[in-house]
Amino acid sequence: MANTPTGSLTDSQQRIMDFINRYVSMNDVPPTIREIQHGAGISSTSMVSYHLKALERANLLNRRERSSRGVMVRDPERVNLRSVLNVPVVGRIVASEPVPMPDADAMRDSENSVQVARSLVNGDEDLYALEVKGNSMIDALISDGDIVVMKRMTEVQNGDLAAVFLTDRNEATLKRVYHEGRRLRLKPENPTMQPFYVDARHVQIQGKVVCVLRKV
Amino acid sequence: MANTPTGSLTDSQQRIMDFINRYVSMNDVPPTIREIQHGAGISSTSMVSYHLKALERANLLNRRERSSRGVMVRDPERVNLRSVLNVPVVGRIVASEPVPMPDADAMRDSENSVQVARSLVNGDEDLYALEVKGNSMIDALISDGDIVVMKRMTEVQNGDLAAVFLTDRNEATLKRVYHEGRRLRLKPENPTMQPFYVDARHVQIQGKVVCVLRKV
DNA sequence: CTTGACGTAGAACACCTGTTCGCCTAATAT
DNA sequence: ATATTAGGCGAACAGGTGTTCTACGTCAAG
Secondary structure, three states: OOOOOOOOOHHHHHHHHHHHHHHHHHHHHOOOOHHHHHHHOOOHHHHHHHHHHHHHHHHOEEOOOOOOOEEOOOOOHHHHHHHEEEEEEEEEOOOOOOOOOOHHHHHHOOEEEEEEHHHHHHOOOOOEEEEOOOOOOHOOOOOOEEEEEEEOOOOOOOOEEEEEOOOOOOOOEEEEEEEEEOOEEEEOOOOOOEEEEEEEEEEEEEEEEEEEEOOO | OOOEEOOOOOHHHHHHHHHHHHHHHHHHOOOOHHHHHOOOOOOOOOHHHHHHHHHOOOOOEEEOHHHHHHEOOOOOHHHHHHEEEEEEEEEEEOOOOOOOOOOOHHHHOOOEEEEEHHHOOOOOOOOEEEEOOOOOOOOOOOOOOEEEEEEEOOOOOOOEEEEEEEEEOOHHHHEEEEEEEEEEEEEOOOOOOEEEEEEHHHHHEEEEEEOOOOOO
C-alpha cells in the first residue's frame, strides 16, 4: 500500500488537503477538480472526486454539489472572524399570526437578508429575522418596518424578550417573559404599560429577540 | 437612458457590485457570470461581461481570465473592513440636555463605538452614535439602552427623524420634523401620540437619525 | 443627417468542470 | 479459495461557464 497515514488521512488525501490550503491562500478561491488533480499529483479526476468524498465524510471539507470550485476547507475560525452576519429575513410579524420560523428554503434565499455586525449579536449563529408590519408591536417599542433579529428557541429564561404566540387569543407578540408558577407574566417593553398574566399552557415560545434594527 | 449614476457607476454596475459583495460574504467564493446575471437582474451574460469589463477598468474588480468564478472585488481587506463601520458613541441622550455632538477626541476614542453593517446605513460616512438613557424617548419608540446612530446635519428634510433641541424648554428629543411656514411640526414616532408645533426659532436641529439599534 | 460612442439583447462557441461508469489491482476477511 | 473491500485508472457525458459575434437601439456632437 502506498499510503502513509497521517492521522487517518492517506497520503493522497493529505496532499489534496495541503494543495487546497496552499491554493486558497494564494488565489482566494478554491481550486477546480482538475487543478487539484495536477497540483496534488492525482492521476485522474475520478480519483480526486473519490478522495474528496472521503475528506467530506471526515468533516474536513465542505462541498457545494455540482458547483464549480465547490470545495471549501472547513475552517470555523475563519467564519468566526467574519465581521458581518447575513441573517435571512424569513417573514413578517403580524399580531394575528404565529411568528414564522425559518426553513431551509428561506435560508438559501439570498435576496431577503439583513447584514448584522457580529458584535451586535454576541456569538449567536443560527439567527433569523422578521420584518414588523403595522403597529401592533407598539407596546414592544417596535414600529412598522423594524427588523427583529431572533434566535430560535422554545424556552426562555426569566426576563428574556421573546416572541410568544398566545394560542387562546390566536395572537403573536413580543414580550418580556417571567415564569411565575403555572402562569407567565408578559411585560410590554413600554414601561408605561401594565404586564399581564397568561396560563403557561396557552403560550408557545417561538424565539428570543436578539436585537432590533430600525432603518430610518 | 435607464442609468442612474451613483458616483461613477451605472445602476446595473452598482447592482452587480452589491450582488458580488453579498454573494461573496455569504458563499466565500465569487459568483459565476450567470449567477451575477440572475442575482443582479441583468438580461444576458454578454451584458454582465460588458459591465464587468467596465468595473475592471474602473479598478473595482480583479479578474482571472477564462477561469470560472474569476471575478474578485479589488482589495478584499478594504472591502472587508468597509462592510462594518465603527461608529463612535459620543454621548447620551438625556431629555434635559442638548444632544452631544462629536468632536475630535470622541472620534479618536475607539473604546466606545458600535459596529454597524454598512448595508444598514446606506453609504453615509460621518456618523456618530448616542446611547439613550432613561425612558424619556418613549414617544420615539426608543427605550433605555438603545443606540441611536446619527448623521450630523443642521437642516433636515420634511419627514426626517431628527434630534431637535427645544431652546425654550431646554429639552432634546427625537421627532419627525415637518416644516410648516415659520413653525415646525414635531411628530412622535409613536402613532398613538399627537404631534405638536413649535416656533422654528426655538429649535435647533442637531442631526438626523440614521438607524436605531437595540441589543436585547 | 451622419457618425460614433455607448448600452442592450440573444445566440453560439469552445472549453471547463463535476460526476459517473466500467474495469482493474492488491490486500484482507470468510 | 473465494468474496469483500479499499484504492486506482481512464474515458465519457451532461451541463456549467467565460467569451465573442452580430444585430439593434439611443443619444449627443459634428
